[in-house]
Amino acid sequence: MTTWGRVEYTTVRELRGPLAVVEGVSGVGWDEFVRITMESGERRHGLVLEVDRELAVVQVLEDTTGMDPAGLRVAFTGAPLRIPVGPDWLGRVCNGRGEPIDGGPPVFGETDAAVSGNPINPVRREPPSEPVLTGVGAIDGLTTLVRGQKLPVFSMAGLPHLELAVQIAAQATAGGEAFSVVFAGMGLTYPDAAFVRDALEERSAAGELVLLLNIADAPVIERTLTPRVALTVAEHLAFTGGRHVLVVLSDMTSYAEALREVSAARGEIPARRAYPGYLYSDLASLYERCGKIRGRPGSVTVLPVLTMPAGDITHPVPDLTGYITEGQIVLSREAHARGVYPPVDALASLSRLMRKGAGPGRTRADHLDVAAQLLAALARARQVRELADLVGQSGLSETDRRYLDFDEAFLQRFVHQSNDELRTLDETLDNAWQVLLTLPRSQLSMLPVALLDTYGAQETSRRTSARNDGKGPAR
Structure with missing residues (x-):
């Protein structure tokens, strides 16, 4: 339960895109959760992006549309954004902020956790050693996904990467052990969101799926929050609930574009192709939340899906993703043009941990x-x-x-x-x-x-x- 601070600030200097600049603050820290009350009584929420002496920059989760700086009251919680976590998430369909859109009640949990997460102590990390089978022959046979691995799918506009992500989410298993999928869709159109929801309905009804759908016309800040909510839910299901969890993140290029938009609103100096200079560390803060912890049950495996603008694999998003992750599955226009699904380019694809999770005693003796x-x-x-x-x-x-x-x-x-x-x-x-x-x-x-x-x-x-x-x- 979040305890709200008693001090409310009315000194909002300006609204800039999705940001609110509050002055005269004290004792405020980075990443604090914020409650914003409008004159009408409507409440919105935000996160502190930056603090400079008595000035705080707040990103508003529901956007700043319709807000009047003179009529706002801003309260800081003194703690980062926390969400309830637990098995009640299974079978639910929510928006990118974790609010239900399936007609059900709010998601409750046995405890709560900060969406920013905690890095896994490298000393406690256990090397990945067992496969996650997706039911997709080209992946299971040649680029085997291993529990605790981060293995991205590199695609291009017009290729069926969303269909492949949904198929993996619907079919993946961990050899009969307790298994769940957290699917986070970012920047989806309404038809794509409906497709994802329908295709994963059976797994959701079985209580094996958490579905987070961020629609393209939702506030841009929601998109930057979606993968963090997904990973926070997955970590509790895995390391406390003892499940093997596959987190599918699609499309990480949409996430990076949202990050770029927020960075531009903050007036930061841009780096490559106008993306913020901290894009690498931001992506790493997401991808590195996967893994296995020695002495704890369960695992978190991450499958990010991203589109390469103009098919450019040197674009900042696939380029930096490749540095962080352990291989890649590359989709090919040529194979797609020949009517092949999934259009996997086997020679460009690689799973660096495949030998840890395949072969005698794990899959089949002749596999490797x-x-x-x-x-x-x-x-x-x-x-x-x-x-x-x-x-x-x-x-x-x-x-x-x-x-x-x-x-x-x-x-x-x-x-x-x-x-x-x-x-x-x-x-x-x-x-x-x-x-x-x-x-x-x-x-x-x-x-x-x-x-x-x-x-x-x-x-x-x-x-x-x-x-x-x-x-x-x-x-």
């Missing part, structure tokens, strides 16, 4: 070997395709033409799946073997002979059975 061979063969297939563009397919060797067949089979039989298909890891790896065995055995040098003998024989038997089924009973 198959993934390495797939990527090696795909790299060779790309080279062959470039060569074919120069000399034509008639100038290629028989082996090179097999690589072209492999490239097509990889996209259509391994990567491609419907946006509501839950593909098990066994199905994903079996598909991988089918694709690999379109190549001559001599080209599969990264696979142990024992694996080739086992799965090669199984695939030969499967193909024989399929031919017999097509022509009648085997004799």
Whole structure:
């Protein structure tokens, strides 16, 4: 419960965009929660962004529209913004500030927590070691997500990154252990918000989902608050409730643009492409809240989704995100144009913690070997395709033409799946073997002979059975 200060200030010097400048203050600190009362009795709320002697800059969460500086009373709480936390969040749909929009009562909790969060002590961090399976073959097979990891999705305008984020949120599991998803949508249009809500309805009804929806026309300050609310809820569910929690943040580029807008209103000196100079530390303060804590149950895994303006991976948001996170999943226009969903560019994608969470004892014994061979063969297939563009397919060797067949089979039989298909890891790896065995055995040098003998024989038997089924009973 927040205790409001008894002192109310009426000395609001000016309103500047989403900001209110209050003078004559004393004892006010950065990040304090603020109550603003208008002449009509309406109340709004804010956070202290900056304090300079007797001057405080307050960002108003509901925006400053309709406010008259002469008629405002401002009270400071002496504490940062806190929200109730606990399992009551599960199954609820709220706006970006955590206020219900599902027709239900306010969310109550067994305790409350500051949305600014607390960094995990590096000494207490436990290395990630178990997978989070998304049901998306290209991700589970080649860029396995690990509990406690932060793994972003890099996309571009026009690609189905929101559909992929929703599919992951709807399907992800942690091997039968207690699992929840916190989905934070930022800067969504009304149709996109309706799509997210409908697609995740089943998981929400099962009490496994927290849904925060920040609409594009909501006050810009709400968007800067949304991921912090999401992570605060997730941390309690994980480290107190013992759940493995996946936090999906989409779209972090919208979040960064909101941060830039607030920075401009404050009159700060801009850095690259007018983003504030503290963009790196701000993003890190969000992404680094994931992880596992030694001696505590549960984990927080973060999947940020961001769009690269004009497909520029050197843009500040993807560039700084790449420095902080442990890999990336990159979506491709070329694969999308070929009708592949999800249009994952496997060679540009990477999960740096995959070897910690996949392989013997964690997923399947052949997982890492198959993934390495797939990527090696795909790299060779790309080279062959470039060569074919120069000399034509008639100038290629028989082996090179097999690589072209492999490239097509990889996209259509391994990567491609419907946006509501839950593909098990066994199905994903079996598909991988089918694709690999379109190549001559001599080209599969990264696979142990024992694996080739086992799965090669199984695939030969499967193909024989399929031919017999097509022509009648085997004799």
